[in-house]
Amino acid sequence: MFSSSIFEGNLDNFSEQEAQRSPIGVFDSGVGGLTVLRQIYKQLPNESIIYFGDTAHLPYGIRSQAEILQYVRAILNWMQQQRVKMVIMACNTSSALALENVRQEFNFPIMGVVLPGAKAAVQMGKRIGVIATPATAKSNAYRQAMMEIKPDVQVWQVSCPEFVPLIEQNRIHDPYTTEVASAYLEPLLKQEIDTLIYGCTHYPLLAPVLRSLLPAHVKLVDPAVHVVTACAQNLDLLNIRNNHLPMPTRFAVSGCPQQFAQSGLQWLGYTPLVEKIHLTDATV
Numbered sequence: 001m002f003s004s005s006i007f008e009g010n011l012d013n014f015s016e017q018e019a020q021r022s023p024i025g026v027f028d029s030g031v032g033g034l035t036v037l038r039q040i041y042k043q044l045p046n047e048s049i050i051y052f053g054d055t056a057h058l059p060y061g062i063r064s065q066a067e068i069l070q071y072v073r074a075i076l077n078w079m080q081q082q083r084v085k086m087v088i089m090a091c092n093t094s095s096a097l098a099l100e101n102v103r104q105e106f107n108f109p110i111m112g113v114v115l116p117g118a119k120a121a122v123q124m125g126k127r128i129g130v131i132a133t134p135a136t137a138k139s140n141a142y143r144q145a146m147m148e149i150k151p152d153v154q155v156w157q158v159s160c161p162e163f164v165p166l167i168e169q170n171r172i173h174d175p176y177t178t179e180v181a182s183a184y185l186e187p188l189l190k191q192e193i194d195t196l197i198y199g200c201t202h203y204p205l206l207a208p209v210l211r212s213l214l215p216a217h218v219k220l221v222d223p224a225v226h227v228v229t230a231c232a233q234n235l236d237l238l239n240i241r242n243n244h245l246p247m248p249t250r251f252a253v254s255g256c257p258q259q260f261a262q263s264g265l266q267w268l269g270y271t272p273l274v275e276k277i278h279l280t281d282a283t284v
């Protein structure tokens, strides 16, 4: 029995041993969640992972809340069938628009990236910029989370609709991407931000471009780092860390497996074996 007041999920249909060895589910609309997966490899090297990229519905950031909820529920149902012990929403859009609604519907803990990112940011600065997908920016999730922790913090959010398609098309080093990034950062630089949050898990993949445009004193916050730290703490609290050898990461997508494998290579350093699955409920 692993109930804890911290989680809505209670894992009470798992034996302790099964829970320890069970995988952690990680999902995103595409390759963005690989920034979270890389952090898991660093901080939780013994955990087995099932990664799902909902590439058939990419980008999430221009979708309605109803669509996001439908996709997220379908993914979580599938994760439940795979008997995961915990899920990390490696997607800010899902964390901002769906986490609170779906958390109580499943019997495993579900973690989002927004709160850990917001907590880290308010400890690092006072004038905080957030770059995010249109849906995340519009939801105000980062602003609200930071204001609740530190009401005197100042927050500016910028919606960056072109980033995810450019990253998914592998156009990070295209000069056009730098032009777009420069335009997105301009209003934040005018406000003299001291800290910038990657409000989308795809964006750390743009780090060289963003760093080249930002003054050196501006600190970058990657919520991926902090959600994985929080995940490690929760695994300890529930006593469900895996102390055995992990299984190889299992990758699944709803779109084209070859395309995911190809972009996965540059972010993971190995070519992932990717299967295609069809989540029937996810079709809008």
Ligand SMILES: N[C@@H](CCC(=O)O)C(=O)O
Residues within 6 Å of the ligand: 028, 029, 030, 032, 033, 058, 059, 060, 061, 062, 090, 091, 092, 093, 094, 133, 136, 164, 199, 200, 201, 202
């Ligand atoms: N990785 C994304 C999803 C972006 C998208 O598909 O628009 C996020 O964190 O919001």
